[in-house]
Amino acid sequence: MGGMAHGNHQLDTSIEIVTPENVSFRYHVAGPFRRLPAFLIDLALQAVLLMIAAMGVQFMSVAFGLSGFFLGMGGFLIFWFVLSWFYGGLFETYWNGQTPGKRLMRIRVIGTDGQPINGLQAVLRNLLRAIDCQPMYMFSLNRQLIMAGFLYQFGLFSTLMNNRFQRLGDLAAGTMVIVEERQWFQGIIQIDEPDVIRLVQQIPPSFQASPSLARALAAYVQRRLAFPAMRRIEVARHLAEPLARRFGLPEGINPDHLLCAAYQRAFITDTPGDVVEPVSPFAKTASLAIDAASAGRMPVEVGESPFAALPTSEGSRP
């Protein structure tokens, strides 16, 4: 278990994890710019809690006089101790690797093997914050109150020196912080440009995109709207020209439209019997595309599609 992307295999901040279900999936590790706001939120929350505790002390000293103040202050100091050393450890244990700040920033601490952390790891990585936050500098506002500031250089340096952005506490505890991004489902992109719809019918329905071609088409269609029309043609030409030759299409077809049509053909349903009533936010455009596709119907060999023999996964059976 725990197949990791090591060193030179890793191009970006994603980390691969193999689950007990024997499927590998990718996480993005959280860098300093996502962890700092989470830390600051936690710090602010701790400050608020301390302020509430201080108000409690004030209340006790008003209610019970000097002895109330002494008792309250003792409790306040113990609370401060627990908060400053075990805030992160306790939250990460009981909130499954998250503190309030981490939850707001949608990051989570997990083990480097992808397993959840246990209480010991959570406590350890937070105790070692004392070394990560070094060097410390002391300053005095009015020569009475000496305050300590932490520069977090040790931790920052450590996160930059390894490919999982681990600070020293993470290294010792064998943990890492990952981004737990929520993402809404985005289905197939529907293209309702009339030129494209017309062009789809000129592509043979038996067209099967190879895996790399399918990836390229999907990547192109997803990003094309970010480019101006001229630039789209420039980019699409390299793939569109060989495709046009393969389909036996005349010259002079807009390469952008050809790629979109090939995408439609490769990804979107073309057997009218299969059409399910679309429920997506793309409902209107989807039905448009389906209508257009089924308008100029040609026989399709469904049996050849790799999707025809689709295994029904157990989850679909309640």
Next chain:
Amino acid sequence: MKVSDLLQARRKDWTELETLCIQFESRATACREPERLTRFASLYRSLCADLALAEAYQLPPEVTRYLHRLVGRAHNQLYRSQEFTISTWARTLLFDVPQQLFHDGYLRLAFCIFWGAFFLSAVLATSQPGYPEAVLGAEQMQQMEEMYERPLGELDPEARGLMLGFYVYNNAGIGLRCFAFGLVFGIGGVLVTFYNSVSLGAVFGYMSTLKQWDNFAEFVTAHAPFELTAIVLSAAAGMRMGFALINTGGLRRIDSLQRAAVQATPIACVGVILFVLAAMIEAYVSPAPVSYGYKAGVAVLSAGLLMFYFVGLGMPREAAR
């Protein structure tokens, strides 16, 4: 069947899993309902199957990314952090830790550094006139002198709660910092231990030359065993991590560190517990206007408990292995 049909067919399950994830994330009780749980598990398994076949289905990259994130999210809900259970911690603290400490070279090292520097510093403080001032500074010396000017019974008994809080905050904080600094190749731990013991030794040495010694000695007797043991334990736990980076025992440095850190954390926790016990004694027994014999009894009792912990529980037990 093309990709769009596939998505249409599977999407219902994915959305249902997503909804369950949101419920599990927001309400802890939601994950205890058996029907939801079994539904979640089966949806998760089928999602895993979908992701595993994503390449074969030629799903668009955006959909694959969505699946990766959903698997990650569901994975984190299914495999949750193990919370503290009292029985495992009791077993760790009362069985594993003393067994381990019995053979712990770092504990011996921390012990030697601490007590060696302590006595050296104490001797220097009594014999070299300029030494205490150089170590402690004139301000702290004067503070100490004033603090123990009066007999202990005159201290305000109502302030004890405050002092308890202060001792926990300050002393246990020092111990944990000592533990954390041990990570710096052991040197950090050695330096912090050395610093603590030299300044403590200087205080003891200096106070012994003054007329306040009686008050001072009476004050420190009761809590000394717990407090001084706690600081040595914290230092030893830190050194274990730091030296694991140097003496890796054939492992990669990072693996050696992780192994040592897992062993060292319970030791540091024992240190914190001892600091808290010491703080209670220091706040409620040490300044109390009772006879010295009573306080010495507390010291003997706590030293006996420590002996039992380190030797009685720590004695290697072959049968248990």
